[in-house]
Amino acid sequence: MISFYNDYNELAHPQILEDLMKLQDQINVGYGNDQHVLNAIEYVKKHIGRNDVDVHFIHGGTITNVIGLKTMLQSYEGVISCDTGHIIGHENGAIEAVGHQIVQVPNVNGKLTVENIKKALEAHSKEYSVKLKVVYISNATEFGTVYKKHELEAIHNFCKENDLYIYMDGARMATAMSSDYNDMTLNDIAKYCDVFTIGGTKNGMLMGEALVITNPEFSKGIRRTIKQRGALLAKGYLLGIQFETMFKENLYFELSDTAIEMAKYLRDKLNEMGIRLAFEQESNLVFPILSEDLAHDLASDFMFEIMDKVAENSRITRFVTRYSTTKEDIDALARKIEDFSRKRS
Amino acid sequence: MISFYNDYNELAHPQILEDLMKLQDQINVGYGNDQHVLNAIEYVKKHIGRNDVDVHFIHGGTITNVIGLKTMLQSYEGVISCDTGHIIGHENGAIEAVGHQIVQVPNVNGKLTVENIKKALEAHSKEYSVKLKVVYISNATEFGTVYKKHELEAIHNFCKENDLYIYMDGARMATAMSSDYNDMTLNDIAKYCDVFTIGGTKNGMLMGEALVITNPEFSKGIRRTIKQRGALLAKGYLLGIQFETMFKENLYFELSDTAIEMAKYLRDKLNEMGIRLAFEQESNLVFPILSEDLAHDLASDFMFEIMDKVAENSRITRFVTRYSTTKEDIDALARKIEDFSRKRS
């Protein structure tokens, strides 16, 4: 069984486990005050190209979103997200559980647009509406699309004019940055976003996200918030060591480069076979539209997600590539598709 | 520098990292639905000696307490804890942050007593008080003391008569069970507690606590609660594999047996040198009362915690032993103390 199901179905890249093994007996102080965390913070800052940002390592994506948004919001304030935002339908109401309304607007290709943010603001101008304060976006998005610099800049400018702040969920920041469609650096992201995350779980780490705060206002009390929400690991160095491994040199982006390489290889193979994609391949998520029969046939040898019906006997499917995906995996998939077609014709 | 500072200042027992390394490329489904989690649940159940309990693995102690108590409480209900309870002073108001009042009563040797629970109930009998629903206890306690069977049974009986439920925080369940003072099995714990935890972080795991629910009422919606509070790891098998390693055979208790062995060795050494303990050594926490001068002297070679002043120039200190503590570590400590005494006399 070959998996294209997601980017978190293996423990970790071998280098991660090797480095942990080397350090298994080392004595470290608790709660993220150890040297590995301090080093890793420096490495991440170097990759961002700025020293004046505040970096914290947290074990998972949902809790990082909760903490990142919580630190930006007063109790009476809310969030704008497009309807496909991960925080809306995939986190079990985690943001509402800590007290905040999310106002949703239609997505455009998985993205939030200035026009839709504006509409949300206008519809919530009255005192009895929630006060909108933070714009939530993901990069890459749930559809694997990637923000262009001019798009993010436009959102940023609109937000500054309207007393709004930007939170970017970077659970898939790695593949967003490695995307051929990307025209931004982490430095650009830091310039335009008040808070953003750099996801490790979906790019070869056991677990771990970096929460990066560029607006010092939102650093106030942040360690208390992390602790209070149950996210201050006793063995913080478990995260510190992994982020060291990833960001000391360039391993983090080497892995996502591979994932992107494989996504393009898969896209090309699908193109060759005349299979249409539901969305442009921009990052490591590929959405072929398959007949239900084909999807069913493939499912015996490959793991992938079968999503919405788009026509009679026709489904959007999701194939995810990752650092460990190989051309052989994709070739095997292509062969299986060809076999299916041959039998049918 | 030799550490007696805490039981979470090394990554993990070598077996843990070896097992992770072996499985680093294995494909597993996400969110704790994998085979390792399923196996580990079976192993834990076998150790408890009951099949009708509900087991979940969560990454840290604070969040496990939040989830365990949250699932037991309606929004208008509260918790009774003794004043030294970890949830009161060590978790940044995490329980209150999810909406629940904790009513505190004086501890007796780090423990909660029936008499004090009764007083709390009487003081909160009016409708305008919080409705008390759950009794929170720790085993071992913050003072390293261990509940005796008759004590827990008495609390259990009182609770049943008074519509109260018991949550036992077992962050240090391993050393509690290995204690010479302990007269209970995990099966007893399961018999007396509605929900309890079995801590891994403080006993050789990278991180991880087992949440055990014996009262089916409190299993309702539990996975939703775990997800909503940001504690459903994408790579749930990271916890599953570690709990397999620990509970497949008996490694979990072998490690705590060593920790207890070392605590007793330390206690005996201190006794020999005429150093008094603030509390009986029952588990892996040893609290020698040291002169401030001696404490200061030791601090150059040993990590340990300096706590409350008990007299002029006299402090309670806390030394924690663990699976990796050696007799050599303790002998070195003893020599240093002896050297100090010699110089002074």
Added chain:
Amino acid sequence: MISFYNDYNELAHPQILEDLMKLQDQINVGYGNDQHVLNAIEYVKKHIGRNDVDVHFIHGGTITNVIGLKTMLQSYEGVISCDTGHIIGHENGAIEAVGHQIVQVPNVNGKLTVENIKKALEAHSKEYSVKLKVVYISNATEFGTVYKKHELEAIHNFCKENDLYIYMDGARMATAMSSDYNDMTLNDIAKYCDVFTIGGTKNGMLMGEALVITNPEFSKGIRRTIKQRGALLAKGYLLGIQFETMFKENLYFELSDTAIEMAKYLRDKLNEMGIRLAFEQESNLVFPILSEDLAHDLASDFMFEIMDKVAENSRITRFVTRYSTTKEDIDALARKIEDFSRKRS
């Protein structure tokens, strides 16, 4: 200045203040345990025609919704509402502030439909979505429309089959019941809804809503919840006396009958003058579509709400009638409209 702005811009019906005056010196126990509250509960039950319901009086609409929904929801559960639901855009995120996500679906004429509830359920079938538990509807709706028995029955049946519960926000229950379009009694409402409210604020009381719980499951801890959310009035008899006045005989519905009478008179006048309504007049909210010039002209003598633009120079407006609205008020409005038309032609 004649007001059609809302149904809460006068203190109270004269009978309310007279009855309060009569009782101003009477000694009553606090917190809603007095005889007036007990009497009023009996009167309300008699109007519902059932003795097995649980009735509580609360000071305002938003907090009644918060308490009513809170008592129905576990912390990991959410609400379905149509997009025009009062709890979504008019209560400042009050439901999210106590921890619950609201999933919104498109309204049909201000109402929720079985089809849309079904879609919401299907879109939230995964474990990582919020667990949907309660269906929120208003009667009358924000558009003044009124649920028909077969509509509510269909929702009820769908809910029973799908483990969902119904909360009906009856802030305008009075005018819903008095509507010509209504084919239900309070007894029907009680039969189909697990929890509903009977609003006083918008029908002649100083303030006050009755929270009616028909599903005993949701009565558990309800007084604690009311107290904890700051809604247990010290002088509960202030609400008890008013509900006595309203429900001892039939004053409550006499007032809404007048409001409906006036709404129909207004509708007919507008019809005669060829002014189109945005929604059918079903209760006491009338939504004429006016040219912006006319609206502006009327605003000098009349209070009403100017809402969405529907075409160039054309707006939906909202006129609200109430127990104190008179034919003279409406005739004056009609004259002003006619004058405007004459001048223009």
Added chain:
Amino acid sequence: MISFYNDYNELAHPQILEDLMKLQDQINVGYGNDQHVLNAIEYVKKHIGRNDVDVHFIHGGTITNVIGLKTMLQSYEGVISCDTGHIIGHENGAIEAVGHQIVQVPNVNGKLTVENIKKALEAHSKEYSVKLKVVYISNATEFGTVYKKHELEAIHNFCKENDLYIYMDGARMATAMSSDYNDMTLNDIAKYCDVFTIGGTKNGMLMGEALVITNPEFSKGIRRTIKQRGALLAKGYLLGIQFETMFKENLYFELSDTAIEMAKYLRDKLNEMGIRLAFEQESNLVFPILSEDLAHDLASDFMFEIMDKVAENSRITRFVTRYSTTKEDIDALARKIEDFSRKRS
């Protein structure tokens, strides 16, 4: 039956109801934006002697405490209160329900002292403790005691030096100000407190507390918070008119002067009869220590509260005087006590 049970067992002072009656048909805009609220704010500011304070009217004491503290606290911050604080044992965990831990310290005569605040701070200096931000005090206290200027000034100074803020619960501010022991004005209160309240419910109003914010930092978003917590009355003028009545001239303090007059008359009567008080009579709460037999005998004709046992057959009791208490009421009580004594001797 003559009531000394509490200060909220009658609807309202006659002037309140008369003024409401006069205005029953007046059209007013909703949500506290009406002229009566604006006038009342001016009158309250004049009584405080400052124009730069922010005043809001809220319906009840518990919710005013919730809102006042919520607006002062970030989500990770907590409150210090003495153990008899109303927010601890009398509000059903309302502060915790909105997310904040309350750290309690022993009271001294019902009051919080600098020494005890200091101890709380020291015990919560670690990052894993809740961050203490607000000091909660009541004036008058639950024991009817009244803060002296030098006491409040000392707390204020300590708070300023330690980045703490002061919230004063003035549910009984009226009788505190009228007390013979009081040496402060509302202007002093405003000088020393960041937020405080002026209670109406316990001094002749139907309901209503003024929330006064002197620290502009805590005014941010306050109306949103009020709305979100269900405390923005649709008919805000119901509160506005009552506060006009009370503060236009001096009615508010005339009523509390009477209550104090009566408390002193009662105290003197008790003194004459040799009955000891558990606390000094400073405001309108009088705590005679009565034999259980006497208390039981009195209970047939008088309403009052029987509290803690202080010795065999001996109880602290609580008698509350108010604007409507008369010398005749107290004389009747005294006669009953004398009759009882005579019979016994």
